[in-house]
Amino acid sequence: MNIKAAIFSAIAVLGTLGLLWVGYQGMDSQQREHEEDEETEQAREQPEMREHDAVRAIKQRGDILSLDQILRDARGQHTGRVLDSELEQKDGRYVYEVELVDDQGRVWEMKFDARTGEVLREKQGD
């Protein structure tokens, strides 16, 4: 076998396996996030239970609005059901990422500034 082709092949295979391995390992932490999502889903019936402890702690410091407060406004435009919500810290500010489905069955991906409730983005998903 051509030595150059052997070297290229080895790099391609080992590089791919290495990257996929690292990617797979990285999923552990995301998996945990998903489990937390499920917890919040179970708590959805009781709005005060919706947010995770850490989120509640930040909220209690008065830095951010509660998701319920923000969604009350958002529901005005898109009445519907929340599929998924996440609080993220981005460039030092808190952003809620919310996925909701409206009465027409359309899915919306919304982002809100957690401090002001301002809509940062509104995108119709697939």
Next chain:
Amino acid sequence: MEQGEVRVWDPFVRIFHWLLVLLFTLAYVTGEDWLSLHVNAGYAVFGLVLMRVLWGVVGTPHARFSDFVYRPSRVIAFMKDTLALRARRYLGHNPAGGAMILLMLVSLLLVSVSGFAVYGIEKGAGPLAMLAGSGESLEKVFEEVHEFFANFMVLLVVVHIAGVVVESLIHRENLVKAMLNGRKRARDEE
């Protein structure tokens, strides 16, 4: 090696091809939900494409761009011949196959780089982490580019498979097998 067969596709060309099939499929199905695996599959795709471009310059004869990049007029003439089921047989890539390779390489580069950009802006991570905080509107542009070229790749894959099937039938050879074992019939029987 059976009699009358020659080695056409070197090991790297074949490994590149099938790894790409695996990685693109993986990246396409994982998407945002399994981000860590999705992003790493994207890095692997990007790396493989760069290696393939280099291999197109220093690789074995049929792997080189000089072997399969034809003028657009030749590509169009070849596709017309194919539709008339009288396309000439090429031992390496035919002109339409060569054009498909270029389209796919460019699309894959655009998909991966736009993906890095979205990742950089949204999560402040990856090779384009310096784009963090460039704003929602720029992120949206890269997201659209990323999604468009990912779906465009799916279209190219469908056309590619159709082309392989048609050429295989016209010349009564199994091109999928050739991409697995690297060998093709040396000469077209008259």
